[in-house]
Amino acid sequence: MQASHTLAELEAVLGEQVKKLRLSRNVDQTLLAERAGISRRALQNLEAGTGSSVASLLSVVRALGREDWLSLLAPATTINPLTMVRARRERQRATSVRAKSPTAK
Template identity: 45%
Template sequence: MPTTEFDLHHDTPEEMEFEIGEQIKRYRINKLALDQKSLAMRAGVSERTLRNLEMGNGSSLRSYLRVVRAMGRYPWVLAVVPDVATKVFVVRKIKQRQRVYKPKTESSEN
């Protein structure tokens, strides 16, 4: 089985949350030059929610998406979603089942 990037990192979900939070915090401070209150208002979340997200203390996916969108970084989200969804849809579209009709018999035509 081929080795994936995920296999190379043995981070726990907690460590991953912390790293994502750190990246959001660094981007907010270094690129956007915003304080937590300003970004929280833009995102439509509370300051506490943003603080928890940045500290890796757990947050809902909805809050994460609101914050990322407010930062103008929605491509971050798309970067982690595999592009196979479109390909699966195309395959499914091509391989649609077709109905099989039984030929009418003379007795059913009467």
């Protein structure tokens, strides 16, 4: 999916993916909606890309056994080297200002 898609297009693409997965598992809308704990109409809206809640999407994804899709939305956190540098111990005291030597210009 490209960033240039509108929200409506993204909803339609997502709904189509859910529908294809449901059909590949040979599950009808009524049964999937029941397993997900949502109404059949909510599932129809999700598959049609005509508006659905995040809760409905998550319920359907879980009922289809594809929770791994969610990890794509929020990838695992890795250790950032810059964060490690910034997290080093705080200074305990300030350095004193040294007087310039008379020979230095």
